[in-house]
Every structure is written in structure tokens, then in C-alpha cells.
Amino acid sequence: MMEVEYHYAALIESSDDAIIAKDLESRIIIWNPAAERIFGFSAREMIGHSIRRLIPEGRQQEEDDILARIHAGERVGEFYTERLHKDGHTVHVAVAVSPVRDKRGNIIGASKNIRDASQRIAMIDRWRNSERRFRMLADNITQFAWILGADGRVTWFNRRWYEFTGLNFETMSVHGPMWVHHPDHVERVSAKFRRCLELGEPWEDLFPLRGANGDYRWFLSHAVPVADETGAITEWFGTNTDITEQRQQAEHIGLLLNEVNHRSKNMLMKIRAIARRTHGVTPAFLESFDRRLSSLSVNQDILVRQNWREVPLSELVALQLRFLGEGQRQIAIDGADAALNPRAAEAVGMALYELATNSLKYGALSVAEGAVTLHWDVDTANNHFAIQWTERGGPATVIPQNTGFGTTLILDVPRQSLNAEVSLDYHSTGVIWRLESHDALASPETGGQSPPKDLPRA
Structure with missing residues (x-):
């Protein structure tokens, strides 16, 4: 019996938890070293003193409740609370209380097991603050935000989603997000998203969603996979950004650009008419003037069609050289996919037109056996663009004694507008024109979409 009592005493003394025994009046009977620590x-x-000495004034009711439950023979499961240190500061603790009985089974006191919970409470506070900040951010951003499981099932939407759709999580869990998609887009959007889900690739798409009022609005949507430390995808995080107004503005700007283009062409026609009626103008001048106006008109059409953004170089070349007809067969075109900015498209387009016109009159394109190579290189990493027009097989090259407006379009305009290095060499084998610039390439694509279409109400 003495050995058992010794083990009990050793257990109490060596415990990392505070073990405190008290009678039914809350007077302390046992106070182990951990309690002192x-x-x-x-x-x-x-x-011999009351345990209430450790209890803050605002928490004295806790001891009353504990005593009532102990008198009733109940255990008090672990709960988190605050107690007072000797120096007056508050200690976060976890407390569990059990009734103590004598040999006859009568309740004579209580045993308290108390652990220092400061680190755990601090961790919980950090978690709660993190959760609060996340909620504050997620529920107040203008975008819809959502999380999917690895299988593609929705596990969370932010408040903006519910406000817009008027639906709750239970409804969305049953029907899925596609329930609020426009029926004309469901199949396309679903197929693309499933493909990204299977490949584990980021997803981006544009489609309309139905609001609580039945109206559809356009959204640019993104989702990215979230992986664990092993690289396995565990979740997907996505957003929907309302771009309805931006699309409407883009459509309006497009209409304005078309109107400006129309008026510009009318102005070009007037200029052409004035030139034809001007006394002393030769037929050769009128032909050259008309061709340059046509080239300028081609540039206008391309830029308006591209909303004055990036212009595909291959399209620019094809349209500017279209006037050659069968002569296009004598031109070998070689170059990677590239897009020029509007200023570069104008300068390069006009230069190519002048080069082709001169070649058709005096150079390689003026004879059946002549040939032209048009080659360009693109280094997007360094924003470098180079293009070269090389003629061969034509008549003997003659260096012009006088330079006219055509030379200005070929050399001076691109040199000044693009800060370019431009050369025009009259080799014995044929004319070689070369342009290099760091200001010609368009910025990376931002995902230009087709103009918005009217959508019916649900």
C-alpha cells in the first residue's frame, strides 16, 4: 500500500500539468511543482487558501458552476479559460475537474488538472485572425472567388457569388456552377474546363453568367491548381471578373473606329479627286499617288479590324502585297509568327508597298525570272524585330540619282517612328532593304475576345 501511495505522490510531483486538489469549499489541499511553475x-x-485567488474577478462564476457540478458528481471536461499569475498577468489555461470520493463513495473534494495553454491559444488566435482576414479579403473583393476539390466539386464560394446568383451553397452543390451559365456556352466551357482539370493546367475562359434578376453578365474567369508538398493537386482556386462594361465599351470603341475609318476613306477619296483635278499633274504621278493611298487604306482596315492593337505581320504582308496579283508567286515569305504594334504596322506596311511597287517597275518583279525573299526574325525575350527584303534575278541594279517620297517611306519614316536601323542597298544582284527595331513588336496578348452579343433573359 505504501508503494502505491509513493507512486501516486511521484506521479503528482513529476507531472508537467498542474494538479491541484481542493475541498468542497474551494480550499487547496494539494499543489504540485507544475502548479508553482x-x-x-x-x-x-x-x-489552505481558496483557489478563487487564481480566478479573475470576471470569471468567478466559473468556480460556482464547477462546484455545483462536482456536488452533483459530474466531471467537468476540459475547457479553455484564464487564470492569474502571481505577478498579476493573465495565463491561458486548459482546465479539467473531477470529483474526489472517500472510501464510502462520498464526494469530499475535487481534483483539477490544469495545462498551460498559452501557445495553443496563441495558435488559435493566429488561426482566427488569419480566417478573419481571409474572409474580409475574399468577401469584399469585386470578383467572385471559389475553391474546388481535386475532383472538380465546389467546396466554397465567396459572398459576392451568392449575392450575384441569389443561390445558397446547398443549391450550388446539387446543380453545380454550370446551372447559372448561359446554355449557349455550357458545352464549350465545360469541355475546356474538364480538359484543364485532367491535365492539371491553369484555366481561363470568357462566358456569361445569370444573375439573381435573370440578366446575364460577361465574366473573365481563371482557375489555378493548388498542389501539396508531393506535387499532387489537392484543390483549385478560381475567380470570375465582371467585364460586361468593358466589353460594351470595347464594342462602342469598335463602332467609333469603324466610323473614323469610314470618314478617313472618304477623306482619301476627296484627296484623290482633288489630285486628279489639279492642273499639271501627270498620269504617272496620279498612278503612284493612288497606289500610296490604297496602301494607307489597307493599313487603316487592318488596324481597325485589330482594334488598333497588335497586327499579325503575316496578314499585313499578304494584304500589302495583294496588288501584285500573280507577281506574288515570285516572293518567298519566311518568318515566325509575330505581331506588330500599330505604329510599326503603318511604317512597315507602307515600306513594303513601296518596295514591291519599285520592284514591279524596275527590279526583280519586273521580269519573270526575278525573285524576292522576304524574311523576318523575332526575339521576344529582347523585344527585337528584324525584317529583310532581298531581290535577285532582276535587271541590273541602278542607283537612283534623285530620291523621292518613296525613299522617305522606305527609309525615313520607319527610322524615325520606330527608332529603327534601316538600310537600303543597291547590290549588283538586286536591292536589299533591312529594318531592325526594339520598338516594333506588340505587347504580349491580353486575350482579345470577340464583341459581345445580346443575351436573352432567363
Whole structure:
């Protein structure tokens, strides 16, 4: 029996948790070393005194409730609370209380097991603050935000989604997000998203969603996979950004550009008419003037069609050289896909037209056996663009004694507008024109979409 009592005493003394025994009046009977370490009071200072000494004034009711439950023979499961240290500061603790009985089964007191919970409470506070900040951010951004499981099932929407759709999570869980998609787009959007889900690739798409009022609005949507430390995808995080107004503005701007283009062409026609009626103008001048106006008109059409953004170089070349007819067969075109900015498209387009016109009159394109190579290189990493027009097999090259407006379009305009290095060499084998610039390439694509279409109400 003595050995058992010794083990009990050793257990109490060596425990990392505070073990405190008290009678039914809350007077302390046992106070182990861990209790001294947690609260700063020695056993001599606490034994015989009320445990209420450790309880903050605003929490005294806790002791009343504990005593009531102990008198009823109940255990008090672990709960988190605050107690006072000897120096007056508050200690976060986890407390569990059990009734103590004598040999006859009568309740004579209580045993308290108390752990220092400061680190755990601090961790919980950090988690709660993190959760609060996340909610504050997620629910107040203008975009819809959502999370999917690895299988593509929705696990969370932010508040903006519910406000727009008027639906709750239970409804969305049953029907899925596609329930609010426009029926004309469901199949396309679903197929693309499933493909990205299977490949584990980021997803981007544009489609209309139905609001609570039945109206559809256009959204640019993104989703990215989230992987664990092993690289396995565990979730997907996505957003929907309302771009309805931006699309409407883009459509309006497109209409304005078309109107400007129309008026510009009318102005060109007037200029052409004035030139034809001007006294002393030769037929050769009128022909050259008309061709340059046509080239300028081609540039206008391309730029308006591209909303004055990036212009595909291959399209620019094809349209500017279209006037050659069968002569296009004598031109070998070689170059990677590239897009020029509007200023470069104008300068390069006019230069190519002048080069082709001169070649048709005096150079390689003026004879059946002549040939032209048009080659360009693109280095997007360094934003470098180079293009070269090389003639061969034509008549003997003659260096012009005088330069006219055509030379200005070929050399001076691109040199000044693109800060380019431009050369025009009259080799014995044929004319070689070369342009290099760091200001010609268009910026990376931002995902230009087709103009918005009217959508019916649900």
C-alpha cells in the first residue's frame, strides 16, 4: 500500500500539468511543482487558501458552476479559460475537474488538472485572425472567388457569388456552377474546363453568367491548381471578373473606329479627286499617288479590324502585297509568327508597298525570272524585330540619282517612328532593304475576345 501511495505522490510531483486538489469549499489541499511553475505561487503560499485567488474577478462564476457540478458528481471536461499569475498577468489555461470520493463513495473534494495553454491559444488566435482576414479579403473583393476539390466539386464560394446568383451553397452543390451559365456556352466551357482539370493546367475562359434578376453578365474567369508538398493537386482556386462594361465599351470603341475609318476613306477619296483635278499633274504621278493611298487604306482596315492593337505581320504582308496579283508567286515569305504594334504596322506596311511597287517597275518583279525573299526574325525575350527584303534575278541594279517620297517611306519614316536601323542597298544582284527595331513588336496578348452579343433573359 505504501508503494502505491509513493507512486501516486511521484506521479503528482513529476507531472508537467498542474494538479491541484481542493475541498468542497474551494480550499487547496494539494499543489504540485507544475502548479508553482504555471502560476508562480509556492505550495506554502497556496495550500489552505481558496483557489478563487487564481480566478479573475470576471470569471468567478466559473468556480460556482464547477462546484455545483462536482456536488452533483459530474466531471467537468476540459475547457479553455484564464487564470492569474502571481505577478498579476493573465495565463491561458486548459482546465479539467473531477470529483474526489472517500472510501464510502462520498464526494469530499475535487481534483483539477490544469495545462498551460498559452501557445495553443496563441495558435488559435493566429488561426482566427488569419480566417478573419481571409474572409474580409475574399468577401469584399469585386470578383467572385471559389475553391474546388481535386475532383472538380465546389467546396466554397465567396459572398459576392451568392449575392450575384441569389443561390445558397446547398443549391450550388446539387446543380453545380454550370446551372447559372448561359446554355449557349455550357458545352464549350465545360469541355475546356474538364480538359484543364485532367491535365492539371491553369484555366481561363470568357462566358456569361445569370444573375439573381435573370440578366446575364460577361465574366473573365481563371482557375489555378493548388498542389501539396508531393506535387499532387489537392484543390483549385478560381475567380470570375465582371467585364460586361468593358466589353460594351470595347464594342462602342469598335463602332467609333469603324466610323473614323469610314470618314478617313472618304477623306482619301476627296484627296484623290482633288489630285486628279489639279492642273499639271501627270498620269504617272496620279498612278503612284493612288497606289500610296490604297496602301494607307489597307493599313487603316487592318488596324481597325485589330482594334488598333497588335497586327499579325503575316496578314499585313499578304494584304500589302495583294496588288501584285500573280507577281506574288515570285516572293518567298519566311518568318515566325509575330505581331506588330500599330505604329510599326503603318511604317512597315507602307515600306513594303513601296518596295514591291519599285520592284514591279524596275527590279526583280519586273521580269519573270526575278525573285524576292522576304524574311523576318523575332526575339521576344529582347523585344527585337528584324525584317529583310532581298531581290535577285532582276535587271541590273541602278542607283537612283534623285530620291523621292518613296525613299522617305522606305527609309525615313520607319527610322524615325520606330527608332529603327534601316538600310537600303543597291547590290549588283538586286536591292536589299533591312529594318531592325526594339520598338516594333506588340505587347504580349491580353486575350482579345470577340464583341459581345445580346443575351436573352432567363
